[in-house]
Amino acid sequence: MYADDELLPLSGLQHIAYCERQWALIHLEQIWDESYDTVRGSLFHERVHLEGYSAAKGVRSERGYRLVSRSLGIAGIADVVEFAIGDGDAAEAAVRPVEYKVGKPKIEEWDRIQVCAQALCLEEMLGCAVGQGDLFYGVTRRRERVVLDDALRERVAGLALRMHELFERGETPRAVRGPKCRRCSLADSCLPEAFDHDAVAYWKEAGFEKASQHALCDEL
Numbered sequence: 143m144y145a146d147d148e149l150l151p152l153s154g155l156q157h158i159a160y161c162e163r164q165w166a167l168i169h170l171e172q173i174w175d176e177s178y179d180t181v182r183g184s185l186f187h188e189r190v191h192l193e194g195y196s197a198a199k200g201v202r203s204e205r206g207y208r209l210v211s212r213s214l215g216i217a218g219i220a221d222v223v224e225f226a227i228g229d230g231d232a233a234e235a236a237v238r239p240v241e242y243k244v245g246k247p248k249i250e251e252w253d254r255i256q257v258c259a260q261a262l263c264l265e266e267m268l269g270c271a272v273g274q275g276d277l278f279y280g281v282t283r284r285r286e287r288v289v290l291d292d293a294l295r296e297r298v299a300g301l302a303l304r305m306h307e308l309f310e311r312g313e314t315p316r317a318v319r320g321p322k323c324r325r326c327s328l329a330d331s332c333l334p335e336a337f338d339h340d341a342v343a344y345w346k347e348a349g350f351e352k353a354s355q356h357a358l359c360d361e362l
Contacts, residue, residue, distance in 0.1 A: 144215035150309060152209060152218030152263070155301050156256045158308075164328055165305065166314035173331050202227050203240075209263035214302040220260045237264055239275040246281035251297070253277050257288045258298045 151169065158165035167173040207223040210216070222240040239260035243253055257275035264272050277286040288294075308315070317332055326332065 143212045144306075145212075148306075149210065149212075149215055149217040150302075150305050152216040152259050153256070154305055155216070155259050155298060156252050158301050158305055159252050159255050159297075161322060161326065162304070162308065162315045163317050163332060164326060166308060167328050167331060169305075170309065170312060170314055173328060200227055201225070207239075209260055209267070211259075211263040211266045213266060214259070214262060214299060215306055216259060216263070216302055218260070218263075220264075223260075223264065237268060237270055237272050239264060239272070240278060240285070241275070242278045242280070244280040246279050247277070247286050251294070254288045254294060255298055255301065258290050258294045259302075261290050262295065262298060 154165055154169050157168055202225045204223050204225070205221065207220040209218050209220055220239045221242045224238045224240060226236045239257055241253065241257050241260065247253075254277070257277060261272040261275050264270075273290055275288045275290060277288060278284070279286065323332070
């Protein structure tokens with residue numbers, strides 16, 4: 143069980159699932175570069191994260207719900223947690239986390255990992271089983287149901303453990319350039335291109351050698 147000062151942000155699970163180096167740059171080196179997508183996401187979540195609740199059709203929805211799992215060592219805030227009240231349509235899911243995303247559904251599991259982590263926190267906090275969650279996407283304006291099966295739960299537990307391993311070592315993994323780099327807001331800070339070359343070749347390509355020659359001529 144992790145103590146309060148050992149808890150890591152739940153949001154980091156999505157980062158480390160996308161790229162271990164991205165997670166380390168954000169959570170170890172405190173580097174954050176805004177992009178069009180990150181600004182859109184922040185604005186989209188501002189209203190959702192206002193704490194409060196509403197009730198309709200047998201469901202009580204609580205916004206900005208604070209989460210913690212001491213077994214996983216994570217803490218964060220759920221956009222919305224729905225609680226079934228009475229015998230309404232939500233009776234099939236007594237407790238359900240709902241995560242809001244500004245974009246559209248993804249083939250990859252990054253968003254589903256975040257919802258599953260929220261569900262594991264709720265299970266630990268409330269002592270109840272949470273079998274499903276929802277993802278609401280701003281582009282489609284529809285919900286996507288997330289079934290929280292054993293494979294997804296094990297994936298979340300493994301990622302949480304990996305976060306703590308890297309955090310304790312203070313280690314930023316080496317960059318591995320791939321298709322995801324084009325979509326990463328930290329590409330300019332990460333410089334994955336530098337790891338595709340030996341150091342001399344990279345700086346030659348970047349124009350460092352020419353700049354050094356001009357500087358030497360100026361001195362002479």
